[in-house]
Amino acid sequence: MDFNSDKPIYLQIADSICDRILSGELGSEDRIPSVREYGAELGVNPNTMMRSYDKLLGEGIVFNKRGIGYFIAPDAREKVLAQQRADFLEKDVPAILERLALLGLDTSVFNKQ
Amino acid sequence: MIEINNLAFSFGKSPVLQGISMKLEEGKIYGLLGENGVGKTTLLTLLCGLKRPGFGDISVDGRAPFDRLPSLLQEQFYLPDEVMPVRATPAQFASERACFWPKFSFINYEELLREFEVDSTQRMDKMSAGQLKKTWIAFALACGARYYYMDEPTNGLDIPSKAQFRKALMKYTSDDSTMVISTHQVRDLESIIDPIIILDSKEVLVMATLEEIAQKLTFDYGKELHPEALYLEQTPGGAIQVYPNTTGEESKVNLEAFFNTVHSHKDVTKQLFK
Numbered sequence: 001m002d003f004n005s006d007k008p009i010y011l012q013i014a015d016s017i018c019d020r021i022l023s024g025e026l027g028s029e030d031r032i033p034s035v036r037e038y039g040a041e042l043g044v045n046p047n048t049m050m051r052s053y054d055k056l057l058g059e060g061i062v063f064n065k066r067g068i069g070y071f072i073a074p075d076a077r078e079k080v081l082a083q084q085r086a087d088f089l090e091k092d093v094p095a096i097l098e099r100l101a102l103l104g105l106d107t108s109v110f111n112k113q
Numbered sequence: 114m115i116e117i118n119n120l121a122f123s124f125g126k127s128p129v130l131q132g133i134s135m136k137l138e139e140g141k142i143y144g145l146l147g148e149n150g151v152g153k154t155t156l157l158t159l160l161c162g163l164k165r166p167g168f169g170d171i172s173v174d175g176r177a178p179f180d181r182l183p184s185l186l187q188e189q190f191y192l193p194d195e196v197m198p199v200r201a202t203p204a205q206f207a208s209e210r211a212c213f214w215p216k217f218s219f220i221n222y223e224e225l226l227r228e229f230e231v232d233s234t235q236r237m238d239k240m241s242a243g244q245l246k247k248t249w250i251a252f253a254l255a256c257g258a259r260y261y262y263m264d265e266p267t268n269g270l271d272i273p274s275k276a277q278f279r280k281a282l283m284k285y286t287s288d289d290s291t292m293v294i295s296t297h298q299v300r301d302l303e304s305i306i307d308p309i310i311i312l313d314s315k316e317v318l319v320m321a322t323l324e325e326i327a328q329k330l331t332f333d334y335g336k337e338l339h340p341e342a343l344y345l346e347q348t349p350g351g352a353i354q355v356y357p358n359t360t361g362e363e364s365k366v367n368l369e370a371f372f373n374t375v376h377s378h379k380d381v382t383k384q385l386f387k
Contacts, residue, residue, distance in 0.1 A: 006334045008327055008363045009304055036283060043279030045142055045307040046288070047322065 009044065010051035017056060018080045021072060028074045032062065059083070114138055115160065115260070115291060119169035122155055129155045131315040133169070139259075140288045144306025145295040146372055151312045153295040154194070157262045160293060161191035173260060187214055189260040194268060196249040198238040203248045206237060207255070216257030221285055225251035228277055242269045250278060254285040261292040267301040279305045299368040309368065311375050319375055319386045326371060327363035329385050330355050334364075343381065344374040357385070 005012055020026045033041065039049040053070060056062040061076045073079070100106060115137040122130045129152040137143060147153050158164045159171060162178030162185070171178055176185045199206050203226055211217040226233050229247040237245055246269045253261065267275050282305055286292065293310075296302050308322045321329075333339060333354040344355040353367055355374040375382045 006332075006365050008323075008365050011363075012365075036288065040280050040284035042304070043276055043283065044304045045323075046140065046283070047307045047324070048304065051324065 010048045010055065013038075013042065013044065013049065013052040014055045017052070018061065018084065021061070021076050021080050022084070026072050026076075028072055028076065030072045031068075032070045032072065034069055114174060116172045117160075117169070118172075120159065120166050120171060121168035122152070122159060122164065123167050128315055130159075133315075133317055135310070135317060135320055137291050137293065139291050141308060142282065142292045142294065142306055144299070144302060144309045144368075145293055145312060146297075146299065146309060146368070147295075147312035148376075151314060153312055154264055156312065157191065157264050157293065157295060160260075161189060161262045162186075163191070188258055189262070190214075190253045190256050190258040192249060192253045192261070192263040192266055194264040196246060198240070198245055200236060200238050202236055203231060203233045203251070206248075207252060210252070211255075214256040214258065218255050218257060221257075222251055222255035225254055225281060225285065228281065229274060243271055243274065246270060247274060250281070254281055257285075257287075259290050261286070261290060261294075263292065263294045265296055265298070266294060267296065267298050270301075275301045299372065303368050306368075309371070311372065313376070313379070318379060319382055321386050323366050324363075325386070326366050327358070328361070329358055330366075330371070330374065331358040331360070331362075332364040332367050332370060343378050344370055346370060346373070 007015070017026065017032065026032065032038070035046055035049045035053060038044075039046050042049075053062065057064060057070075059079065060073055061079055062070050063073050064070055097107075100109070117133055117135050117137075120130060120133040121128065133156070145153050145156065155164065159166055160173075160178060162181050165179045173185060173189070176182055178185065178189075201209070203222075207217070207219065207222055211219070211222075223233070226248065229251055231244055231247050231251065235244070237248055240248065246266075250266060253263070267278060270278060279302065282292070294302065294306060296306070308320060309326065310320045311318045330343075333342075333356070334351060335354075336351045338345070338352075339354050339356050341356045342354040343357075344353075346353045353370045355370050358364075
């Protein structure tokens with residue numbers, strides 16, 4: 001994984017798990033690797049991995065079965081969708097509109113696609 | 114837990130370290146940063162018991178490293194910057210030395226050598242510097258030690274080996290191990306070291322987790338100049354600016370920029386991370 005964005009790495013890891021949930025690669029009740037396994041896969045510190053998992057746990061996207069591991073929550077996809085839609089409308093859309101205005105274009109460009 | 118209390122060390126009359134106090138917790142991978150000559154290697158050699166503290170003391174779960182108790186030595190590994198080109202193949206080397214570490218795993222050793230693409234039939238004194246370093250890293254991680262002290266471990270490694278090294282650090286150590294890694298190559302280890310210790314002219318300037326750093330400082334990669342920037346570095350794609358975090362929102366910590374910020378604003382950052 002290449003941590004190129006300006007976001008903290010722990011958020012980028014959480015985002016990538018959410019993306020895999022959206023794409024269907026990770027489904028309801030699927031097990032995800034332990035903090036250390038995932039850390040070894042990505043070459044990332046256990047603290048950072050733990051923060052990613054804590055965030056997803058807090059949002060109810062992932063749940064923890066004691067002694068067994070971490071799993072994708074049954075309603076994870078709905079939660080991620082709602083979250084990312086809100087995020088897209090709040091951040092990406094204004095950025096796109098701003099860029100369109102800067103380039104002397106308007107939203108009609110989308111109709112041509 | 115490793116506790117360092119008011120530690121001082123001098124070479125003859127010139128002091129290298131003074132009044133160093135800190136606690137190093139298990140399960141963490143500490144990154145020890147500092148300019149040349151600030152005492153990073155000295156601190157590591159004190160931690161592993163090669164040197165005797167001039168003043169103060171070090172306790173590694175209740176044991177003083179300089180007592181060199183076998184019970185502690187078999188649980189620790191010190192990997193110096195320059196490693197010995199032993200007159201033996203990696204396999205011969207391990208068959209002689211592994212007995213000093215009861216948890217040594219030959220399976221992990223072979224796996225590590227394979228992952229690092231080291232030719233295990235070649236004599237270590239005939240290897241290139243990079244191959245030799247990788248052999249030693251493989252040996253170190255196969256020891257299953259609880260305390261690791263590594264001095265510039267990525268020095269001499271080629272680009273793919275650096276990524277291998279980061280993965281291996283996580284894969285072959287456990288949650289009860291404590292690692293202290295000194296480095297100038299912060300980019301090599303950026304995602305793997307946390308907390309960060311910055312050593313400067315005999316003392317600890319800052320010791321903080323990445324979370325604390327991101328909460329206290331904002332790393333802005335945008336193009337708009339910030340009036341309160343403590344540090345500004347032009348990059349091909351724009352700039353990196355560092356200024357106090359006033360919004361509470363975390364950004365991605367850039368360790369090089371952090372190091373330079375700390376260095377150019379010692380008092381401000383000391384105050385911030387007190």
